[in-house]
Amino acid sequence: MKTITILVPAYNEEEVLDQLYSRLTDVIESVPNYNFEILFVNDGSKDNTLNMIKEFRVRDKRISYVDLSRNFGKETAMIAGLDHAMGDAVIIIDADLQDPPELIPDMIQYWEQGYDDVYAKRRSRAGESWAKKWTAGKFYSLLKKTTRIPIQENTGDFRLLDRRCVEALKQIRETQRYTKGMFSWIGYNKKEILFDRDPRAAGETKWNYFKLMDLAIEGITSFTTFPLRLASFLGFTVSFGAFCYMLWIIIKTLIHGESVSGYPSMMTAILFLGGVQLIAVGIIGEYLGRIFNETKNRPLYFVDEYNDDKVTNLDEKPTAKLYRVEDHKVKSNR
Secondary structure, eight states, rough: OEEEEEEESSSSOOTTTHHHHHHHHHHHTTSSSSSEEEEEOOSSOSSSSSHHHHHHHOOOTTEEEEESSSSSHHHHHHHHHHOOOOOSEEEEETTOOOOGGGHHHHHHHHHTOOEEEEEEEEEEEOOOOOOHHHHHHHHHHHHHHOOOOOOTTTTEEEEEEEHHHHHHHHHHSSOOOEEEEEHHHHHOOOOEEEEEEOOSSSSOSSSOHHHHHHHHHHHHHHHHOHHHHHHHHHHHHHHHHHHHHHHHHHHHHHHHHHOOOOOOHHHHHHHHHHHHHHHHHHHHHHHHHHHHHHHTOOOOOOOEEEEEEEEEBBOSSSSSOOOOOOOOOOOOOO
């Protein structure tokens, strides 16, 4: 039988794990003729999340877990899960139950029809503020207009990925990751499923506006050089405008004999040009910082424990994945 891994990144999710486990097991039992692995990635939780996962594993051997050595962030936690997933297909789902596990049978059905990436698109987003919905819409609109990659709008990480999609994503070892863009970048045969997103079942969101802004910057700088081109265009426009203004001042002074404007106009021009230069330097700095981080060639993460075993993290080459205690390989039956 084929094996399907359900990958759940978790960070301080003790309040919702019982509900998540109950709904996942109900869904799994409704889908016969498949082996399932529920793989939790504990991303350095400071609450009782890891202990609860271990308790699940004691009574249900379908549970696996990867305990990272510290909090590396959700994007890194997902690639850690993909590195350790053993399934012929991997379903990524958040622990907060905003994405309904009940869609999993439909995803599997489309997968069996030959689709490689079955992703859930939000028809509505309950529990989110108007400002968050508006800013998300504007961000996706901007990203779609500035990149050549067909970015999927109103989609998250909730999706089923065939093994060949998983292997493709595992080859992308960028330290600053925007996985939603990577799903689009790798291509393959995609299928959309519409759903209404629920509010969190319990607990509080880990994504404040600062983190969302940081993720948006990651997305833009990872998949387009448009900000650099915009800085160049802005610099050219300002320089041309300054040159025209200079000519106007010279002509007005020589022909009409008018005095040159003094301190206020000079300070306005200096402050404006200084602001434009700082914006351009900031944009260049964002890309330069990414280059700096990538050249370090640090491993993406370290694993403290995998399925009750302490892990010695070995890395044969800088871009290779971190090997676990046993390197499981599953060949697809498709």
